[in-house]
Amino acid sequence: MLKLGRCVHLLARCTNQTSSFARTLASGGTDITKPFRQIRDGLSWTIPKDLQNSDRPPGEVDVLIIGGGAMGSSIAYFLKAARKAGVSVAVVERDSGYSMSSTVLSVGSIRQQFSTPENIYMSMYSAQFIKNVQEHLQVEGSDPPDLQFNDQGYLFLATKDKEHILHENHIIQKNCGAKVELMTQNQLKKRFPWMNTDNVTLGSYGLENEGWLDPWSLLKSFKEKAIDLGAKYYNAEVTGFNVVDDDAKPIDPTQFAPNGRRLNSVMVSMINSPEVVEVKSSYVVLTAGAWSGQLGKLLGIGTGPKEENLHMPIPVEPRKRYVYFFHCPEGPGLECPLLIDPSGSYVRREGFGGNYLCGKSPNECDEPSCEDLNVNYDFFDTEIWPNLAHRIPVMEKLKVKSAWAGYYDYNCLDQNAIIGSHPAYGNFLMATGFSGHGIQQSPAVGKLVSEKILAGEFQTIDVSKFGFERCITETPVLERCVI
Amino acid sequence: MLTLLSVSISTIVLINVKKWNWNALFVALAMMTFLSITTVNNSGSASWSFLSHSLAVDSLSAPLIILSCWLAPLCFLAQNVVKGNSGSLQNGFLALTCSIIFFLLLTFSSLNILSFFICFEATLIPTLVLITRWGANVERLQAGTYFLFYTLFGSLPLLVSIVLISQTTSTLMIPISEIVSLQGNTFFSINIWWIITIVAFLVKMPIYGFHLWLPKAHVEAPVAGSMILAAILLKLGGYGIIRMNAYFPDVTTLSAILTVICCWGALITSILCTRQTDLKALIAYSSVGHMSLVAAGTIVFSDWTISGAIMLMIAHGLVSSALFALANILYERTHTRNIFITRGFKMITVLLPFWWLISCAANLGLPPLPNLIGELYIITGIISWSIFLAPILGVATVFGAIYSLLIYQNTNTQSIVLSSMSFNEISPREHILILFHLLPLLSIIVAPNSCMVWSN
Numbered sequence: 001m002l003k004l005g006r007c008v009h010l011l012a013r014c015t016n017q018t019s020s021f022a023r024t025l026a027s028g029g030t031d032i033t034k035p036f037r038q039i040r041d042g043l044s045w046t047i048p049k050d051l052q053n054s055d056r057p058p059g060e061v062d063v064l065i066i067g068g069g070a071m072g073s074s075i076a077y078f079l080k081a082a083r084k085a086g087v088s089v090a091v092v093e094r095d096s097g098y099s100m101s102s103t104v105l106s107v108g109s110i111r112q113q114f115s116t117p118e119n120i121y122m123s124m125y126s127a128q129f130i131k132n133v134q135e136h137l138q139v140e141g142s143d144p145p146d147l148q149f150n151d152q153g154y155l156f157l158a159t160k161d162k163e164h165i166l167h168e169n170h171i172i173q174k175n176c177g178a179k180v181e182l183m184t185q186n187q188l189k190k191r192f193p194w195m196n197t198d199n200v201t202l203g204s205y206g207l208e209n210e211g212w213l214d215p216w217s218l219l220k221s222f223k224e225k226a227i228d229l230g231a232k233y234y235n236a237e238v239t240g241f242n243v244v245d246d247d248a249k250p251i252d253p254t255q256f257a258p259n260g261r262r263l264n265s266v267m268v269s270m271i272n273s274p275e276v277v278e279v280k281s282s283y284v285v286l287t288a289g290a291w292s293g294q295l296g297k298l299l300g301i302g303t304g305p306k307e308e309n310l311h312m313p314i315p316v317e318p319r320k321r322y323v324y325f326f327h328c329p330e331g332p333g334l335e336c337p338l339l340i341d342p343s344g345s346y347v348r349r350e351g352f353g354g355n356y357l358c359g360k361s362p363n364e365c366d367e368p369s370c371e372d373l374n375v376n377y378d379f380f381d382t383e384i385w386p387n388l389a390h391r392i393p394v395m396e397k398l399k400v401k402s403a404w405a406g407y408y409d410y411n412c413l414d415q416n417a418i419i420g421s422h423p424a425y426g427n428f429l430m431a432t433g434f435s436g437h438g439i440q441q442s443p444a445v446g447k448l449v450s451e452k453i454l455a456g457e458f459q460t461i462d463v464s465k466f467g468f469e470r471c472i473t474e475t476p477v478l479e480r481c482v483i
Numbered sequence: 484m485l486t487l488l489s490v491s492i493s494t495i496v497l498i499n500v501k502k503w504n505w506n507a508l509f510v511a512l513a514m515m516t517f518l519s520i521t522t523v524n525n526s527g528s529a530s531w532s533f534l535s536h537s538l539a540v541d542s543l544s545a546p547l548i549i550l551s552c553w554l555a556p557l558c559f560l561a562q563n564v565v566k567g568n569s570g571s572l573q574n575g576f577l578a579l580t581c582s583i584i585f586f587l588l589l590t591f592s593s594l595n596i597l598s599f600f601i602c603f604e605a606t607l608i609p610t611l612v613l614i615t616r617w618g619a620n621v622e623r624l625q626a627g628t629y630f631l632f633y634t635l636f637g638s639l640p641l642l643v644s645i646v647l648i649s650q651t652t653s654t655l656m657i658p659i660s661e662i663v664s665l666q667g668n669t670f671f672s673i674n675i676w677w678i679i680t681i682v683a684f685l686v687k688m689p690i691y692g693f694h695l696w697l698p699k700a701h702v703e704a705p706v707a708g709s710m711i712l713a714a715i716l717l718k719l720g721g722y723g724i725i726r727m728n729a730y731f732p733d734v735t736t737l738s739a740i741l742t743v744i745c746c747w748g749a750l751i752t753s754i755l756c757t758r759q760t761d762l763k764a765l766i767a768y769s770s771v772g773h774m775s776l777v778a779a780g781t782i783v784f785s786d787w788t789i790s791g792a793i794m795l796m797i798a799h800g801l802v803s804s805a806l807f808a809l810a811n812i813l814y815e816r817t818h819t820r821n822i823f824i825t826r827g828f829k830m831i832t833v834l835l836p837f838w839w840l841i842s843c844a845a846n847l848g849l850p851p852l853p854n855l856i857g858e859l860y861i862i863t864g865i866i867s868w869s870i871f872l873a874p875i876l877g878v879a880t881v882f883g884a885i886y887s888l889l890i891y892q893n894t895n896t897q898s899i900v901l902s903s904m905s906f907n908e909i910s911p912r913e914h915i916l917i918l919f920h921l922l923p924l925l926s927i928i929v930a931p932n933s934c935m936v937w938s939n
Contacts, residue, residue, distance in 0.1 A: 058621055062819045085823040086760030244907075264818070282819035454823050456898050 057234045057268050057279045061090040063453060064266055064281040066238050066295060067288035068093030069103040070215065070439055071431050073222035074446030075285055077137070080229035085454050089226070090279065092268055094237035098219070100373065102289045103439065105406025107323055107357055108215035109338055109348065110440035111154040112178035113204055115169045115480040116416065119437070120176040121461045122444035127209035129443035130218070137221040139228045145221035149213040152349070153206035155192075155337040157391075162342065163202045165480055170204055179208040194332045195339075196393055205337065212338060212348060215439045222442075239276065240267035241284075241299045243425070261308070263299070263425050283453055285429045290318030290370075290407040292432040301422065309423040312472045316418070316433040318407040320368045323359045324380050328398040331356060345387040347395075355401070360384050361436075368405075375403040408436045414476030419445060420452070420467035429453070430468060505559060508577055512556040512584075519552040531658055538592040539658070543725060546797050546934045548591045551715050553923060554804055555584045560916045561808045562707035563815070576617060579609040580707055587715055591722065596645050596655045599726070600638070603683075603719060607634055610700075610708065610716065618703040626699035633696040637686030640679035647676070648730065660729040677731040677738075681724055681782075685741075688720030688774040691748025701767035702820070706811040709763065713770050713807055714800035720774070721796050724781040725789060725937070738782050742865065745779035746875045748772075753882035757889060762813075762820045765890060766806045769846060772883060773799045776876075780861035783868050790935040791860025797934045798853035798924060802845040805920035806890070809839055812913050813894065822890075826897040832909050836895045838917040845924060847887035848880065853927045853934065 057064075063079055065072045068091045076089045098104045110130070112123045129136060134144040158166045166182065173180050183203040188195060191205075227233060244264040265280040288295050296302060296314035304310025331354055338348040347358040360383055362368065368376060380400060389396040411418060411433030418433040429452065431445050444461065451459045458464065465477055533539045540548060558580065583606050590602040607630075615627040649655050652663045667673040686693040701709050752772040759765040777795050780788035812835070813825045829836045848855040858880065866873045927934055 054621075060620060060818060062821050062824060084760070085821065087821055087823065280818045282817050282821075282824050456827070 055234060056270065056275070057090050057092065057232075057236065057277050058088075059278070060280045062087045062281065063089050063283045063285060064279055065089065065091045065285045065287060066266075067091075067286070067291075068223065068233055069098070069101045069287065069289055070219050070222065070442040071103075071287035071289070071434075071445055072285070073219055073226055074442040075287065075431065075449045076226040076231040076446075077222045077229070078446040078450035079453065080226055080231050081136075082450060082454055083229070087454070089231040090281075091226070091231060091233045092236050092238055092266075093233060094235065094271060096235045098216075100407065101219075102407050102409055103219050104216045105323075105373075105404060106215050106436075106439050107212065107348070107359065108218075108439055109154070109212040111206055111210045111338070111437075112176075113154055113156060113169065113173060113180060113206060113210070114437075115172055116465070116477060117172060117176050118461060118463050118465055119416070119441070119479065120173055120178055122441045122448075122463070123437075124176070124178065124209060125444040125447065125460065126440055126442065130213060131209075133218075133221065137225045139224050142224075145217060147213045147217045147221070149211060150349075151208065151211045152335070153208075153210040153337045154204075154340065155206075156204040156340050157188075157200045157342055158202045158204075159199050159342045160201045166202050166204050169480060178206070180204055180206050192332070192335070194392055194394060196391055198390075200342065210338075213439075218439065218442070222446075234268070236268045236270045236277075238266055238295065239269045239298070241265075242267070242278070243299075261424055261426075263428050283427050283429060285431065285449060286314075287431050289409040289432060289438075290316070292316040292409060292430065299425070299428070301424070304424070309472055312474075314418070314430065314432070314468075315412040315471055316409050317412060318370045319410040319435075320370050320373070320405050321359060321361065321408055321436070322368075322375055322379055322403060322405050323357055324375075324377075324384065324400055324403040325350065325355060325357055326398045326400045327353070327355050328395050329354050330394045330397070332392065332394075339391070341387050341391050343387045345384045345391075347388055347392070356398075358384055358388060360387075370407065373405040373407075375405050377403065409433055409438065410435045413471055413474070414478050416477050416479050417441065417445070417463075417466050418468055418471065419448060419463050420469075422468050423472065504574065504577065508581070509556045509559055512552070512559070516549075516552040516556065519549050534592055537594060537598075538589070539594050540592050541658075541937075543722065543793060543937045544591040546793065547715070547718055547722060548588055550718070550797055550800050551584055551587045551591065553919075554710060554714050554800070555580075557804070557808075557916060557919055558707035558710040560912060560919075561710060561811060562705060563912075576613075576707075579613055580711065583609045583613075583711055583716075587719075590719060594657055596648070596657060596660075596726075599657070599723075600641060600645055603723070604635075604638060606716060606719070607631065610704075610712065613708040614700055614704045617705040617708070619705070620703060622699065623703035626696075626703035629696040630700040633686050633689075633693060634683075637693065638683035641683035644676060644680040657726060660726070663730065665730050673731065674734050674737045677734045680727050680731070681741075684720035684723040684727070685778060686720075687723070688717055688778050689771060690745050690775045690778050691751055691771065692744065694748075694752070694771045697771055698764045698767040701770070701807070702761060702763045706807060709807045709811075710804040713766070714804040717770060717774050718796045718800060721777050721781055721792055724778065725792070728781065728784050738784075739869075742779050742782050742868070743872065745775045745782065746865065746872050746879070749775040749779070750875050750879040750882070753879045753886065756886035757882065760821055760823065762810045762822050762825065762890070762894070763807065764820075765822070765886065766803065766810060769806075769883070769886060770799070770803050772879065773803075776858065776861055776879075779865055783865055785864045785868070787860045787867075788864030789937055791857045791862075791864065793857075793937060794853050794927075794931065794934045795857025795861060797927065798845070798857055801920050801924050802842055802854060805838070805842045805917055806846065808913075808916050808920065809835070809842060812909065816907060822893045826893050827895065829895040834914060835909055836891075838914075838921070839891055839895055841921055842917070843887045843891040845921075846890075847884040851928050852924060853931065856931060856935075 065076055072091050076091050079087050079089050095101065110123060110127055112120050114120050130147055130149055133147055138144040156166060170180060170182050183191065183205055185197050185201055188197045188200065188203045241263060242265045244262045263284050265278045266284060267276050268279050269276040286292055286295060293314045293316045300310055302313025336349040338346060340346045345358060345360040347356055350357045409432055415435040419431050422428045422430065429449060431449055434441060447460055448458050448463055470477060531539045531541045586602045586605040590599055593599045593602060611627050611631050614630060615623050651665060665673065667676060689697050701712060704712060749772045752768050752775065756765055756768045759768060773795065777792045780792040813828065814820055817825050819825060845852045845854050848858045862876050865876060
């Protein structure tokens, strides 16, 4: 009897929505998914309206993700994609326009040419994911995502004295199954006639699964699919943590066993408002990019006693990197890979109009200050252009159209990712410190962190080498191909 | 007995010292529990023993009264979280829970159908306040709405039926209901009359079609509310059907249809349980399954099924409440009820898996625990009524075993996440809580007649 009344009510709402749906179609309206979604959650009429579209985080979630960039959104997507688990996910992102996020300001490239097998495997997994992204990330009722993945490969060039590094890396990459090939000077001359191969004796060229994509599309696809699957995004900022340490006891610092401390809740303060919401969560994942070190200090990581493994801070800090966009009318065409000069400058094609992106990591001693994202054009003139012009002679004539700066979430220890939980807080996970190769590892990291939460261990790739423990014992896992 | 009831409730008001009000209430309720055991009359027949000039118990209501009295102090033992609130809020919580128990006792011992109905309805409001004020999530508002309106609209026809009964028979006394004969009148045939009487209890039990309020209310309620809801408020439905069936001795067509619906409902909810992700929702759906079985038993109304229904009601009350208390022990520490995250606690909580094992074994119907006795009696009675229900009930029992073991496996023996395993030890309060749920269960094994005899 009651159900009949509800059915009639629902039917009335459906017909109302269909007619307005017809009206929006006729008028060229854009949101065709709203009636489908409302029918799917039809019983939401019993929840008061202002609670349905609340932008305050709930009092309790299963997993709270700090930072909604590519990493955070990827983790949210993979957690929700494991539908059987039914985990509730909240993502807290303080910058709804992503104006300073490393994700959208990155050059968006993906390569398998690393020297650590875990890095290679993660990139391979991500490349597979990106090639099949339409199957994974399509939201019902809207267009499939288009990441504009250009499969043109990376080309690392080496001079005579660095040749052995390229050889050793090549063996490791081949063992992991990456599709790369070494090219001698003659092969390089024949394949890329526009390149000046004077002092270059060896090149390592990625044949497949290497190239570049649009990082903003990747972020948007992850975020929209995660929201469609039920994750909730909140425009707020994390300003504090509450810890339960009833049973905390001093432990042997070489034993990374849990010691009774537990992250109980997170204080989330809303933007432009004095309101602070306490969100109790079972797991907290830190994916705040360049600001992860800062947030770690809020939790006491770096300021605590050595007995509780809290004396080392999260060694992630922002480093500013410039990207220059220039036009060179006679530059290399479609076959132009992402070329990495022995001096460290890189250049890649962008689009089909003779436009290119380039950049270079500055030396340790002249790191630009990170206060703002202003671009120093002199850096291009003095550091990058001479190398470019030497390597690709036609690039002597070019015009810089624009430039931008973005932050690397730079891991001061070894410029490799930190993935895993903190020894002192068992339910605090981190996925940060990617130092410039974050985008290409974001799908893999999302999958791995979701496995760590749902299955207790990394199942797809064993990245325990990248855990936080190495930061405490200060044993770096160095990567030899750093850009 | 009424004096003791008022004593227990007045302890909240009189003992205003914040530190002692929970303990004082606990002691008063425990004393009342001991006195309530005197109500059990083991003479082996359905004789009424009078508590006062307007309250009486017989062998159907005595076990239920003892169950309510037993669970009252236990739910105060379980509810630890409210202690952070201010004094008046704490007193409010205590007063609400005590009033639920007060009205429950009156319901089970009332001699008059109308007073039974009034107390039946009176338990709704304090439970609603408990869910919507002290629940944890935003969804508790929807849960409260569902709970209130389902049970309210279900019991409206019951009021009409009671008025009709009082008009046609000019009496509302329960003990003489068997010798009253009702004929249908121009408004209602006897079948319709029976349906409008019973639908309140079917919604309360709940059976499968009317069960939507139960997962919501159980999940969103605080643990004391969940325990009382699962243990006793559901049994009000069973009690009501058994009492009211005395007025309607021959409603064969409709009762056949309802029995089949209840049996299918038990099967469907058992299958649904295997796919739940929320631990409390799992236990709530298992309650629906067990109660559907009890409903089928009471509608069939034979000697064996009624005995089985009473036994299963008592046993399920204790086991379901124990499971909710166990789920809450984990929830207070991990802040999540997701079974994929609260998993593998066997290594960490050392004695708790033992309690989990006994509770889950009881839930699935392990001999010699009384759950099995109840289920067996009901299933035997229903099968002898119609053989075609045998496969349905058989598969429902199998799935019952599957999800009960799933609960145990997921919370205890699943692969652990060592890094997130740091939390407080299980305090003796929590161990005693579960122990006192399971002790009566074990003692019923040696004295089954206390919960089974009811013949008219």
